[in-house]
Amino acid sequence: MHHASLPEETGPNSSIQVLDRVVRLLERLGEAGEGGEQLSRLAAGLGLSASTVHRLLAALEQHGWVDRENATRRHRLGTRLIALAGRAADGSGLRRLCRPALLRIAAETQETTFLIVRSGLNAVVVDRQEGSYVIESLTQGIGGLLPLGIGSGSLAILACQPEAEVEAILAANAARYSEYGTTVEAVRASLSGIREQGFMLANGSLILGLSVIAMPIRPSGRDVTAAIAINFITTRLAPASRQAWLSLLRGEVQSIEAGISLPTRRTRPTKNGET
Numbered sequence: 001m002h003h004a005s006l007p008e009e010t011g012p013n014s015s016i017q018v019l020d021r022v023v024r025l026l027e028r029l030g031e032a033g034e035g036g037e038q039l040s041r042l043a044a045g046l047g048l049s050a051s052t053v054h055r056l057l058a059a060l061e062q063h064g065w066v067d068r069e070n071a072t073r074r075h076r077l078g079t080r081l082i083a084l085a086g087r088a089a090d091g092s093g094l095r096r097l098c099r100p101a102l103l104r105i106a107a108e109t110q111e112t113t114f115l116i117v118r119s120g121l122n123a124v125v126v127d128r129q130e131g132s133y134v135i136e137s138l139t140q141g142i143g144g145l146l147p148l149g150i151g152s153g154s155l156a157i158l159a160c161q162p163e164a165e166v167e168a169i170l171a172a173n174a175a176r177y178s179e180y181g182t183t184v185e186a187v188r189a190s191l192s193g194i195r196e197q198g199f200m201l202a203n204g205s206l207i208l209g210l211s212v213i214a215m216p217i218r219p220s221g222r223d224v225t226a227a228i229a230i231n232f233i234t235t236r237l238a239p240a241s242r243q244a245w246l247s248l249l250r251g252e253v254q255s256i257e258a259g260i261s262l263p264t265r266r267t268r269p270t271k272n273g274e275t
Contacts, residue, residue, distance in 0.1 A: 029077050036074030095127050101252040102129040111232045116153035118225045123154035147173040149187040150180045152200040152214035153229035159194035160216045160224035215253050219260040
């Protein structure tokens with residue numbers, strides 16, 4: 001099938017400009033959710049002309065990245081993105097490796113369990129297993145994205161980064177933290193406790209009545225890029241149960257860490273052909 005090319009632009013850095021507009025457009029559609037969004041509102045939100053957004057949408061629709069509903073004239077993210085998202089979510093094999101652990105934790109605790117993975121300055125939910133009932137979540141479902149430093153799983157990942165990288169992330173996300181009612185100083189203050197305990201326990205700090213236990217996945221010799229989090233209603237967890245859950249989570253995380261193999265180290269052959 002012939003795919004329409006993206007709208008041509010002229011001038012310096014035109015390709016980068018088009019790519020930037022496409023990314024921003026897709027992000028807007030992602031925020032709109034299943035209800036989609038009208039072209040005029042997309043154009044206003046992006047600060048672009050309606051004709052420019054129309055050309056971008058037409059090209060993306062040809063590629064299957066955007067769907068348009070004729071009856072409502074609204075656009076939403078296309079189903080072809082599901083395939084790309086699935087490949088991205090399991091690009092390292094981590095989701096496949098963690099899936100049995102998430103199933104066991106959800107079955108044992110009867111609570112919703114998440115696998116959260118770092119993506120640049122953000123943390124993204126790449127897997128979710130429901131408990132016995134559905135509760136509100138800051139990250140919502142699979143694909144939910146938060147700035148690193150917001151949410152327990154995100155904090156657990158951030159706490160395990162090198163100090164210089166932590167400061168760079170905090171500086172880059174500083175303006176975004178105010179949207180969640182927090183500050184760089186508050187986020188930084190949470191990190192030391194996670195480092196000391198090896199986990200994060202949040203008691204209704206972001207969503208009233210909802211608590212979270214999160215633990216980073218720290219494979220030996222590898223970067224820390226993921227965490228597992230358990231959401232629960234604060235009043236449902238007695239202190240004794242909390243310790244049992246922590247033991248369960250720690251055992252599953254340790255098994256996952258052991259299952260993440262170290263990258264194969266390449267060696268150069270010697271003059272005699274030996275390695």
